[in-house]
Amino acid sequence: MKVKRLSALSLVMIISLLLSLVLQGCSKTPPVSQPTEQPTSAPTEAPTPEPTEEAPTEQPVKKLEGTITISIPFGAGLPVWEAVANAYMDKNPGVKIVLDDREAGSPYTDWLGNQLAGGETAADIVLVNTVAQYYSEGKFVDYAEYLTQFNPYMGKVWMDGLEPASYRSNGPNQEIFALNIDSVQILWFYNKDIFNEVGVQPPKDWDELIEICAKLKEAGYIPLALAGDTQSFWEMTTGWLFRIYHDQYWRDLEPQVVVKEGDYNYDPERDGVWGFDITDISNDSPEKIRFNGILIAKMVRDGEIGPDSDRYREMYENFAKLIPEYVPEGFFGMNVNQAGDLFIQGEAAMKVDGAWFAAGFDKTMEDAPEKFELGYFWSPPMKGNHVAVNYARSLGGPNGFIGVINKSKEQNDLSMDFMMFYASPEGQSIRYSKMEELNQSPAGPSLVYDVTMPEKWSSIFGGMGYMGECDNNPFGAFARGFNDEQQSVREWVDLAQRYFNGELSVDEFSKKMQKVMQDAIPRWLETRGYRPDALDDPSKDPVAQ
Template sequence: MKSQNSFGEKHSRREFLELLGAGTAVSMLASCEGANKPTTQLKTSNELSGQLVVSIVGNNIDKNTQQALTNAYRQHRPNVQVIWEIPNATGADYPTWLGTQLASGSIRPDIVSGNYVPTFRNYVNFDAYRKMTNPLTHSSWDQTLNWDFFIQRNGQGARIMLPTRSVHIMWFYNKDLFARANVMPPTNWSEFVAVCAKLKGAGITPLSINFSYQLPQWVTEIYFDQYHIDWIDKVRAQPGDWNYDPALDGTFKLDPHDPNIHLKYTYNQQRFLRGVRDGVLRFDTPAVAEIIKNLSQIFPKYATSDLFVTTDTYTPFLQQKTAMTIDGTWNLPSLQNDLQSLSPDRLKELKIPAGSVKPFAWGSFENPPMQGSLINSPVRSVESASGEYLSIVKKNQQQVNLTVDFLMFWTSKPGYQPFNDTYAKNSSYSPGGPLQVRDVQDPVKYQQLFSKVKQTGNAEASYNGEWLSWQGGNIQRDVQNLYKQALQGRISPQNFGTALQKYVTDNFDDILKQYQLTNTDLDNPARQPGS
């Protein structure tokens, strides 16, 4: 999972109301005040007609799987034509493909994976439809799909993507190599350093990790969270803010030990950026210096020599060239399948020769917590989303209604069970994590694998990833280059914090443009940006 979770879409209040229609808009605004009833209901039976185009990321969704869902849906909607146009694009190529589609004068796809191009302004905000009754299941949408395991909004509060599976990031380790070095899985950061040293002393490369998203994203989010959980009170919505939710924020109390604390408040990006601008939230601190000092004890010292250029960290682990790698729940089925047998197609995909993989015993362990007086929270993980990433391109309201109807069916048992059952017969089927479509079952072997996953809370939330990303582009490149220099020992941990603070201060106007916000937006958190 190379996750893109900092959305940049803008919706004005007027656009929002026009999208919903007057009646639905009133219901949606009421739901923000704590209402808990379905907002509306779609048409039934033959009243819906037309066509819709599905173009999500995922070029391994085979024709039989597509047809299984289409056939199930057309039993209820015989006058709707579902067209599957899945691009032959990887996750790395899909953003370019989707960006081209969305920039055209007449956009063809209706359902896309919008998290890959989050700055597009005309996705449907799913919050308007959460409590809508599905006429085929007679349940509200959030009763057929778990909406709460992963909540990610853009800076303007819109929810533009729904996923179907959850992900948990953890460390995978080779039990045979650990036994050779006489080490056990670490339970804290000091033990982690010691395990790496013993592995290297035994002639074993301790770990494979990349500098694309694993080290500068997952790892830094996890440990920034341990040191900065108190930032929540500076970045959460306050009474009078445009996105303040009395039902949620009015009862919030900061409990650093609550693993799901980031689900229990509304993040106000304007307050975060104002805190950075005004020097209330800083990076030239002992906490940031300690994070960098600890990380540099392991990275790049105990990683493969290609850490800063590689993207493939799975294959070295599979071939027993490294003893550990950090990855997601999708590795559970991948490792089980790959260690049993590798087809010619799979060998080609992994770019390795036949006979280069030998069976070994493996296991997993959670992210080892850092310890010390500056820590103010237990360690969490990255618990994000996988499966199908589903967004709707906002066209006319009739087309939106049609697409919502189909998506509600897909993400309910009558739609997802035949979809998943057929998909499971494909040799490329390898689910990324536990299913979040209610009452739908994976094949037994995958249920058993995912039953071992321990949820520890999500650190990939709110502000934890911002300090090394800032919405990407040249700014991300520059700050991650500082991070690289600090890990390599070319600048000290203290000087890293000082340099990062100076860079953010000197380039704050450009950073603000990255978020499509202005200083006026920051000074007025009561006003929704773009309104």
């Protein structure tokens, strides 16, 4: 572990720890694979928060003192966060920022879990997306109180300077424990030179993808540079694909689990006016509707939905056409970086990645054995008797997941002051400037208003378009482990790898996975701070006694 003075929060550069969304690239190339039936409505922007009735009076600037420790896997982005931290300390000379550069992936999750369980930690600002089990234990500060305060680095109420998607609630009682700075999308990238040589075009559906893979393999190429180790299944590229296609198979059931009149958290102004439109890829965004997660858990427990179903089995049979036949040799032990190298070296024809890959592609090509032209396409939809829709939405949306560990009021206020600077136009401009100097790239468009992104990035991100967010689908609760409950995640990875290795039939696999999900529900209820009997009546508050 390296502990460095000067720090600032690293969000986007932590792509290896969490982000998971794949872009495709090259601003010259439009998305090639669109749904056979195009969604009828374009994605809508989240509504801007209504301005406050009275403009808040700017408070006198307080002299801040203390230390803020930011414990994040910074990686190559460390100099970027140093630049932001230096700028903050110039404004607040009584504050010292300590950058604690942690190891990414599972080691970070394990380390943070131990820090939170131990009761005391030097860390103040961390990534919270993989430690949701602590949300109900008061371990993190709720941003809600601070978002309505005046941000001195913006000159306005903080939330008025942010896209609503940056502060979506994620706590058991609608708390906001994470702040997101970028918005990302996942796509499939391909080597145009290889595709031209073999004489193939980007696929329009899954069956065409498999046909193309066969031709690429016959020509001597690895069709898809996909990683299959535990981390890749759980939180990286392979796991992304399971989330994307799970949405395609289950989206039509969303109306069954919406929050409805009589539910403890029903809001007639939102939930009472929502209408389901399966052709609208943004119809189920959190700003428009909420779903009853307790009801979904009950349906899984009672066997009404879940892996032991024709939908689930058909989806995995489709995946088995791709894995392991058309992925690299040694797939189950391969990590994301190793798979990515195969694509850059020209040995593999396709890869799955996020928008940041396209934005940084020119820099990537400087070290490539042979330069090639990059293309991209959206996830080709699967075909079958049990698909819910004939399009596959992207894995995307808000990215960052930066949280503040709950300590004293004074320390919380200090950490949040830094976050106000970081998530301001000035803080993000410093971040972009340093990234540009280092030939790095952000994960996607900014969720902070009034931030000017360099044209070389905005032209790429803007040209890619938008294909929705598969994680809006509440049935993603059982796309991997049950709501990412960690024991069930580990069991899913093990069983899925055994299925693709031919050790389990699809029937054996799906039935075992149903039991994994059902066994995980009591543990999930406990980690969320819900009553053990919460499933008896999903309309009631699962926390209240």
